[in-house]
Amino acid sequence: MSINVSLTIGLTKSRQYGETARRVAPGGSPDGKWWEPDLIYAARAKGSHLTDLDGNELIDYYCGAGPIIIGHADPEVNQAVIDTMQNIGVQFALPHRGSIGLAEKLSRCFPSAEMSVFCNAGTDTAHFAVRTARTFTGRPKIVKFEGGYQGWADPVAMSTNPKASAFGSEDAPHTVPDTGGMPPGVVENTIILPYNNLEVAARRLEKEKREIACVFVEPYIHGFGIAAKPGFLRGLADLCAANDIPLIFDEIVTGFRHGIGGMQKIEGITPDMTIIGKAMANGFPISALVGKRRYMESLFPRGAAFFSGTFNGNPLSTAAALKTIEILERPGFHDRLYKSGDTLRQAIGEAITRLNVKAVCYGYGSVWYLVFDSRPPENYRDVYKYRQDGGSRIEEAYRHHMLNRGIFIFPGRGTRSYISAAHSAQDIQRTIDAAVEFLTAHQHDLR
Ligand SMILES: Cc1ncc(COP(=O)(O)O)c(C=O)c1O
Numbered sequence: 168m169s170i171n172v173s174l175t176i177g178l179t180k181s182r183q184y185g186e187t188a189r190r191v192a193p194g195g196s197p198d199g200k201w202w203e204p205d206l207i208y209a210a211r212a213k214g215s216h217l218t219d220l221d222g223n224e225l226i227d228y229y230c231g232a233g234p235i236i237i238g239h240a241d242p243e244v245n246q247a248v249i250d251t252m253q254n255i256g257v258q259f260a261l262p263h264r265g266s267i268g269l270a271e272k273l274s275r276c277f278p279s280a281e282m283s284v285f286c287n288a289g290t291d292t293a294h295f296a297v298r299t300a301r302t303f304t305g306r307p308k309i310v311k312f313e314g315g316y317q318g319w320a321d322p323v324a325m326s327t328n329p330k331a332s333a334f335g336s337e338d339a340p341h342t343v344p345d346t347g348g349m350p351p352g353v354v355e356n357t358i359i360l361p362y363n364n365l366e367v368a369a370r371r372l373e374k375e376k377r378e379i380a381c382v383f384v385e386p387y388i389h390g391f392g393i394a395a396k397p398g399f400l401r402g403l404a405d406l407c408a409a410n411d412i413p414l415i416f417d418e419i420v421t422g423f424r425h426g427i428g429g430m431q432k433i434e435g436i437t438p439d440m441t442i443i444g445k446a447m448a449n450g451f452p453i454s455a456l457v458g459k460r461r462y463m464e465s466l467f468p469r470g471a472a473f474f475s476g477t478f479n480g481n482p483l484s485t486a487a488a489l490k491t492i493e494i495l496e497r498p499g500f501h502d503r504l505y506k507s508g509d510t511l512r513q514a515i516g517e518a519i520t521r522l523n524v525k526a527v528c529y530g531y532g533s534v535w536y537l538v539f540d541s542r543p544p545e546n547y548r549d550v551y552k553y554r555q556d557g558g559s560r561i562e563e564a565y566r567h568h569m570l571n572r573g574i575f576i577f578p579g580r581g582t583r584s585y586i587s588a589a590h591s592a593q594d595i596q597r598t599i600d601a602a603v604e605f606l607t608a609h610q611h612d613l614r
Contacts, residue, residue: 170609172564175571200232202579212239215590217575225575226594228584233389233420236446236504236533237494238589239357244449247490251482258481265485272492273457274429278437279416280457284466284479289419290318292442293383293455295466295474297322298586299440299456300381300413302472303465308375310382312362313340314547316390317383317417317442321349322333326359326547327390332556337548338367362546365402376410380441385417386430389583391550392536392543394528406437413439413462419454420453421491423447424585425532426501449494451487453480491577499587504533507586507595510537518603524613526606537565537602539613561613565605574602 185206188195195206202240208220213283217227218436227239237244251265266598286292297309309322324345326334329426335341340359348399358375360368372379383450387394415438418429419427422443426433431441440458457463467474467605478484494500512535514530529543530536536543539561554562559580568577574597577583586595606613 170564170612172571172605174567174568176223176573177221178207178219178223179250180222181206184208186343197425198246202321207575214240215587215591215594219334220454221333223573225570225573226590226598227575227584228598229575229577230587231450233424233445233585234448234450235585235587236424237449237491238587239450241449241494241589243494244451244487244490247486248451248483251514254489255482255486256476257483260479263481263482263485265482265489266480267337269455269480269488272489273443273455275491277422277429277441277443277457278431278535279439279441279459280455281460282463283455283457284463284474284484285485286454286456286476287452287478287484288318289417289442289444289454290320291476292444293318293323293417294320294456295380295456295472296383296415296442296458297438298472298474299458299462299470302470303413303462304380306378306380308358308378309380310354310358310360310372312388312547313359314362314391314550315383315385315388315417317385318419319346321353322357323383323579324349325354325357326454329547331551334551336550336603337364338362361548363390363399364546365399365506367380368403369406372406372410372412376412379410379412381413381415383415383417384406385419386434387425387531389420391478391547391581392538392583393407393550394531394543396545400430400434400436404438405441415439416441418442419444420446420534423495425533427492429494430588446495447491448484448488449491451484451491453484453488454545473532503533504586504588507581508533508589509537510595511586511599514599515606518606522606522613523609524606526612528602530584535584535586537582538562539565564609565602568605568608569598569601572597572604574598574601 185195194201208219241369273280273283313326316327326343328347329343333343342359422429423446444454519526526539528537540553568590
C-alpha cells in the first residue's frame with residue numbers, strides 16, 4: 168500500500184526564509200519546534216486561524232502546541248494583560264495580588280491544589296515536582312511511563328519515543344534517554360513502566376518502593392493518543408497509596424483543556440501533586456506545580472527543595488491565567504468545546520464505517536486523532552508498531568492533504584489536533600469534508 172500526497176500549497180516564502188533562519192538558529196527554529204521539509208514560518212494568528220509567511224490562512228488545529236483554548240489572541244485575555252502592563256507592572260519577582268489570587272483560584276479548581284507555585288513552562292514544573300518528591304521521601308528514583316512526555320529535563324526526558332532496538336521487553340522496558348548528554352546516574356534513577364499495565368506496575372512498585380520517590384503519570388498520553396483504560400488510574404493511585412509512594416499527575420495538557428479541575432476531577436482521583444500549564448493562560452507562558460500541603464511545604468523557603476525563577480508568577484502571565492480561567496468557567500464553555508470534538512469524531516467515524524476503511528477517529532473532548540489502524544493504541548508499543556508498519560507514511564499523506572485544503576494538523580508526526588472555542592461550525596465542517604475526501608480518495612489503499 169502506498170499513499171503519497173505532495174504539498175501543493177505555496178510555501179516559497181517559508182522555504183526562502185528558512186535559509187536565512189538556518190544561519191542564525193539550529194535547523195532554522197530557535198524555539199526547538201522543527202520539522203523537515205515543511206517548516207512553516209508563522210506570520211500571525213487570530214481566532215481559529217494561523218497565517219504563514221506565504222499568506223496561507225490555515226484553520227489551526229495545532230493551537231500553539233495546545234495552549235490556545237479560547238482562540239488565538241483572544242481580546243479579553245489580551246486586554247487583561249494590557250491593563251496589567253499599563254496599571255500594575257510587568258515584572259516584580261515578588262509575590263503580588265495576581266499570583267496569590269491565582270493560587271487561591273487553583274485551590275478552588277483542582278482537588279489536589281492545596282498549595283501552588285508558578286513557573287513558566289511545563290518542564291520547569293516537572294523538574295520541581297521530581298525534586299519535591301525526592302526531598303519529601305529522601306528516595307532517589309522516579310517512575311514514568313513509556314511514551315509519556317513530561318518535558319525535556321533530565322530525570323523525565325526518558326523513553327518518550329524509544330526505538331525497538333533499545334526499548335527492551337514489554338514487561339520490563341529499558342530506560343532510554345531521549346537526548347544526548349544524559350549522565351548514566353540519571354538514567355539509572357528513572358524507572359520506565361508500560362502504560363495501562365497494572366500488573367507490571369504492582370510488581371515493580373512493591374519491589375522498589377523503598378527507593379521510589381514518585382510515580383509520574385499522564386491521565387491521557389496525548390502525545391500518542393493513548394487513553395487510560397478504565398480502572399488504570401484508580402489502580403495506580405491505590406498502588407501508590409499501598410506502597411507509600413507520592414503520585415504526581417501530569418495535567419499540562421489535560422489540566423484546563425478537559426475541564427476546570429482537569430482529569431483528576433473527572434476521574435475522581437486526587438493525586439499528591441499535579442503539574443498544570445498550556446491551556447491555563449490561552450497562550451501566555453505560565454505553569455503551576457500544585458499539591459497537598461505536606462508535599463508542597465518541602466519546597467523552599469519552608470523546605471529544603473530549592474525553588475526559584477526570575478519570571479515565576481509574573482503579573483502579565485498571572486493576569487492572563489486569571490482571565491482565561493474566568494472565561495473557561497462561564498456556563499457551557501467546555502460543553503461547546505466537547506461538542507465540536509464529538510461532531511468531528513462522529514462525522515469522520517461514520518465515513519470510516521461507510522467506506523469500510525481501516526481507520527479510527529477518536530480522542531477526548533477538544534482533542535481528536537485520525538489514525539489508520541483498526542483501534543486506538545493502548546500503549547506506546549502499539550503506536551510504534553503501527554507507525555513502523557506504514558502508519559507514519561499514511562499520516563504524512565493525510566497531514567499534507569489537510570494542509571493542501573488549508574487545515575493545519577499537528578506538524579511533523581502523529582495526527583493530534585486541538586480545538587479551540589474560536590473554531591466555528593464552518594471550520595469544523597470544512598475539516599470533516601477534507602478528512603472524508605482523503606478517506607474517499609484513498610479508500611482502496613486504506614482497507
Ligand atoms: C504532557 C506534557 N507534559 C509536559 C510538557 C512540557 O511542557 P513545556 O513544553 O511547556 O515545557 C508537555 C509539552 O508538550 C506535555 O505535553
